Amino acid sequence: MLSPYRVLDLTNERGLLCGQILGDLGADVIQIEPPGGSSARALGPFLDDRPDPNRSLCWWAYTRNKRSITLDLRRDQGRDVLMRLAARAHFLIESSPPGEMARLGLGYAELAKLNPALIYISISPFGQDGPKASYADSDLIMMAAGGPLMLSGDDDRPPVRLSVPQAYLHASAEGAMAAMIAHHERAHSGLGQHIDVSAQQAVAQATQSNILAVQLNGPELQRASGGVRLGPLHVQLLWPCKDGHVAITYLFGSAIGPFTRRLMEYIHEEGGCDAATRDKDWLRYSELLSTSAEPISEYERLKKVVEAFTMRKTKAELLDAALKRGLLIAPVTTLDEVVNSPQLAARGYWTSIEHPELRRSFRYAGPFAKFSRMPIKYRRRPPLIGEHNREIYTQLGISEGQLAEFARAGVI
Amino acid sequence: MAELPLHDVKILDLMWVMAGPAATRVLADYGAQVIRIESSSRFDTARTISPFKNGVSHLEGSGLFLNMNTGKLGMTLNPGNAKGREVILDLVRWADVVTESFSPKAMRAWGLDYESLRKVKPDLVMLSSCLMGQTGPLSQYAGYGNLAAAIAGFVNLGGWPDRAPAGPFGAYTDYISPRFTATAILAALEYRRRTGEGQYIDQSQAEAALQFLGPAILDYTANGRVQNRGGNRDSVMAPHGVYPATGDDRWIAIACRDDRDWAVLAGAMGNPGLARDSRFATGAVRRSNQDELDRIVSGWTAGFEARALEEKLQAVSVPAHAVQNSADAATDRQLLHRRHFVELEHSTLGSITVEGTRFRLSRTPARIARAAPALGQDTHYVLEKILGYSEDRITELVASGALE
Numbered sequence A: 001m002l003s004p005y006r007v008l009d010l011t012n013e014r015g016l017l018c019g020q021i022l023g024d025l026g027a028d029v030i031q032i033e034p035p036g037g038s039s040a041r042a043l044g045p046f047l048d049d050r051p052d053p054n055r056s057l058c059w060w061a062y063t064r065n066k067r068s069i070t071l072d073l074r075r076d077q078g079r080d081v082l083m084r085l086a087a088r089a090h091f092l093i094e095s096s097p098p099g100e101m102a103r104l105g106l107g108y109a110e111l112a113k114l115n116p117a118l119i120y121i122s123i124s125p126f127g128q129d130g131p132k133a134s135y136a137d138s139d140l141i142m143m144a145a146g147g148p149l150m151l152s153g154d155d156d157r158p159p160v161r162l163s164v165p166q167a168y169l170h171a172s173a174e175g176a177m178a179a180m181i182a183h184h185e186r187a188h189s190g191l192g193q194h195i196d197v198s199a200q201q202a203v204a205q206a207t208q209s210n211i212l213a214v215q216l217n218g219p220e221l222q223r224a225s226g227g228v229r230l231g232p233l234h235v236q237l238l239w240p241c242k243d244g245h246v247a248i249t250y251l252f253g254s255a256i257g258p259f260t261r262r263l264m265e266y267i268h269e270e271g272g273c274d275a276a277t278r279d280k281d282w283l284r285y286s287e288l289l290s291t292s293a294e295p296i297s298e299y300e301r302l303k304k305v306v307e308a309f310t311m312r313k314t315k316a317e318l319l320d321a322a323l324k325r326g327l328l329i330a331p332v333t334t335l336d337e338v339v340n341s342p343q344l345a346a347r348g349y350w351t352s353i354e355h356p357e358l359r360r361s362f363r364y365a366g367p368f369a370k371f372s373r374m375p376i377k378y379r380r381r382p383p384l385i386g387e388h389n390r391e392i393y394t395q396l397g398i399s400e401g402q403l404a405e406f407a408r409a410g411v412i
Numbered sequence B: 001m002a003e004l005p006l007h008d009v010k011i012l013d014l015m016w017v018m019a020g021p022a023a024t025r026v027l028a029d030y031g032a033q034v035i036r037i038e039s040s041s042r043f044d045t046a047r048t049i050s051p052f053k054n055g056v057s058h059l060e061g062s063g064l065f066l067n068m069n070t071g072k073l074g075m076t077l078n079p080g081n082a083k084g085r086e087v088i089l090d091l092v093r094w095a096d097v098v099t100e101s102f103s104p105k106a107m108r109a110w111g112l113d114y115e116s117l118r119k120v121k122p123d124l125v126m127l128s129s130c131l132m133g134q135t136g137p138l139s140q141y142a143g144y145g146n147l148a149a150a151i152a153g154f155v156n157l158g159g160w161p162d163r164a165p166a167g168p169f170g171a172y173t174d175y176i177s178p179r180f181t182a183t184a185i186l187a188a189l190e191y192r193r194r195t196g197e198g199q200y201i202d203q204s205q206a207e208a209a210l211q212f213l214g215p216a217i218l219d220y221t222a223n224g225r226v227q228n229r230g231g232n233r234d235s236v237m238a239p240h241g242v243y244p245a246t247g248d249d250r251w252i253a254i255a256c257r258d259d260r261d262w263a264v265l266a267g268a269m270g271n272p273g274l275a276r277d278s279r280f281a282t283g284a285v286r287r288s289n290q291d292e293l294d295r296i297v298s299g300w301t302a303g304f305e306a307r308a309l310e311e312k313l314q315a316v317s318v319p320a321h322a323v324q325n326s327a328d329a330a331t332d333r334q335l336l337h338r339r340h341f342v343e344l345e346h347s348t349l350g351s352i353t354v355e356g357t358r359f360r361l362s363r364t365p366a367r368i369a370r371a372a373p374a375l376g377q378d379t380h381y382v383l384e385k386i387l388g389y390s391e392d393r394i395t396e397l398v399a400s401g402a403l404e
Helices: A016-024 A057-061 A076-088 A108-114 A139-146 A167-189 A199-207 A257-269 A285-290 A296-310 A315-325 A335-339 A342-346 A389-395 A400-409 B019-029 B063-068 B082-094 B104-109 B114-120 B145-151 B173-195 B205-223 B259-268 B283-288 B290-301 B306-314 B326-330 B333-337 B379-386 B391-400
Strands: A006-009 A028-033 A066-070 A091-094 A119-124 A193-198 A222-224 A227-230 A233-236 A238-241 A244-248 A329-331 A351-355 A360-364 B010-014 B033-038 B073-076 B097-100 B125-130 B199-204 B240-244 B251-255 B320-322 B341-346 B350-355 B359-361
Touching: A006 A016, A006 A076, A016 A028, A016 A066, A016 A091, A016 A167, A028 A076, A057 A360, A057 B205, A066 A389, A076 A108, A091 A167, A108 A119, A119 A167, A139 A167, A139 A199, A139 B240, A139 B251, A139 B320, A167 A193, A167 A199, A167 B019, A167 B173, A167 B205, A167 B359, A193 A199, A199 B173, A199 B333, A233 A296, A238 A296, A244 A296, A244 A315, A244 B145, A257 A296, A257 A315, A315 A329, A329 B145, A335 B205, A360 B205, A389 A400, B010 B019, B010 B082, B019 B033, B019 B063, B019 B097, B019 B173, B033 B082, B063 B350, B073 B379, B082 B114, B082 B379, B082 B391, B097 B173, B104 B125, B114 B125, B125 B173, B145 B173, B145 B205, B173 B199, B173 B205, B199 B205, B240 B290, B251 B290, B251 B306, B259 B306, B283 B290, B306 B320, B379 B391
Parallel strands: A006 A028, A006 A091, A028 A066, A091 A119, A119 A193, B010 B033, B010 B097, B033 B073, B097 B125, B125 B199
Antiparallel strands: A193 B359, A222 A227, A227 A233, A238 A244, A244 A329, A351 A360, B240 B251, B251 B320, B341 B350
């Protein structure tokens, strides 16, 4: 869908996913790495646990459908080459510390003079300006700053993050969406613009709007083991079962209450509770609790009833019941179970990519959506460092002799 | 004022709760005209989810609903009613894009599946979003993003290795998939602009979200290793964690990327010798002595107010940030500088606060001006001004129950 367009991707681990999304959609994405390779290549895990810039699985995960060239932007000749590339590109993505590209003479203002139609996407921790724009960052720092961290974890321990870094993926995906908005506008105006993505603001999405709680004059939601705490109520959303854990949306009200009613019917049918427990007013149960018409001790008893029931069942049995009875239950799935899921297999989700230099193929997470007319294809495996230098630079009109000189001087 | 970038995009939005509406919210911020359909018997579940204005559970007071539906038109319509279906077909003729998140069965039963709709509008772009996708043994599996987060592996990866999973907070896949939803729609519109062809997009929220576990998936498919939750520890950085600060349930996140960060932190702690201590001198030994390291760092941080300590450490470029709750966010000088919060006037609630756009476009910025619609607020406007229905026709529709 984006095959007529070229993307220059100057990002490191803070922005790689953005260009990959555009590449999945068909764009010609050129990853521009410093000589020696991107810092993302130093991130593990590594294939066979052998640290090597061409074996970083972090790199692999976010650079398919890209070609790679090396270029030293700290050198005049390197900047010169970048400007020549930028003059004909449609998108440029960068994730340098705010201000660094401008210092190199490669900021939006400079490149827009060469190519007014260029869409220039900057992905940074806190955005390009503001009092924290130059803060030192990491995934954990961003999850703290944007709000989601405070909401997850056990009551008696500090808030806890997801073990697979997430913050820059939120920012990068946001960047791809923003790029497509600007691209749509460019079709009318013929003009590009600068896009400034803040990871802090992007991860705030993961508070489920609870970042607004106090400003709406509502109570602060608090983390709690296996759920959340809202005022005096410890809402439980995760439950142990026979072979692991399940998530159950054990909530009430006009929309979710009917699901809870069906769950209680199921528990009753199997002898897990009495009829009076089954027949509570699940649509109004939150109100009953908040007005103390129902004591919280009774809600605590219900949680134990549910737990005693889930402990008798396996994840698979509970998922099966969820499908058959329309219940809000899902297994808490380990990564091997995810990869071996019959659902994902039936949809042909996992996509093998061949790595000829290793004489092996690997299964990657599949396309982010299924398009009826222009399905996403994984056309290229993640590139080796500078794998496409010759191909791309000679196309740009740089002679073999010049290339050899660039290589000697460390420009590429 | 510059024209908004998506001023020419018209979306009929039959999605609900968060995953779908979060995507069309962004498109509305940038000028798309979005008509959201609810029915009064089956209103959006988001309306029942906290945080609530003034903490009071009320159909119009959900901060989640208000935040997800800013800038959209809202109408009530019953797609199961024959006359309601006719109105939907007129809206399909009007729209460039139809989005929906019903179960695959429901759309076919109403005759509103892609094959039916493209007869009405041949170049339609249609996107269906559901937890597991339109096909496969779990295609009819309905639910919310907290369930997709469990089934897609996220929940198991959040929490302490010696405890039950804690997961990420809430409907985690609903935070990821909207970016892919909006991007997919815009890519399909770009393709239509060049070729005149529409298309159908089948989006599984779980599949979209799995993009965010890429390295861990490859660690299994290539190395056979099943990654598990690891608390706040990192494979490289140490110290790396969430440490106590003064006050009740107050915390600061600190991440030392390398020996320099650690030496500077040790200096800030007034104990520069720690950086040379054989237990802590290199990343590798710090990682193997983390319990002791965390105990020392915690003992020091506990004497500081989180925000003051954040500023002290950031002044020497050590990654640190107070772990912010919504009260902190409301006074976070960076979020305020970026105008992350926007005040709007709501038709029944008065003044409300929503989040602004998470990125800036330099030439054609977002316009966030209209609060989310009250249930059915724009039904008449849509019928009269957008579809051009006569008063008689509208009266007839009201009588038929199609607008309930």
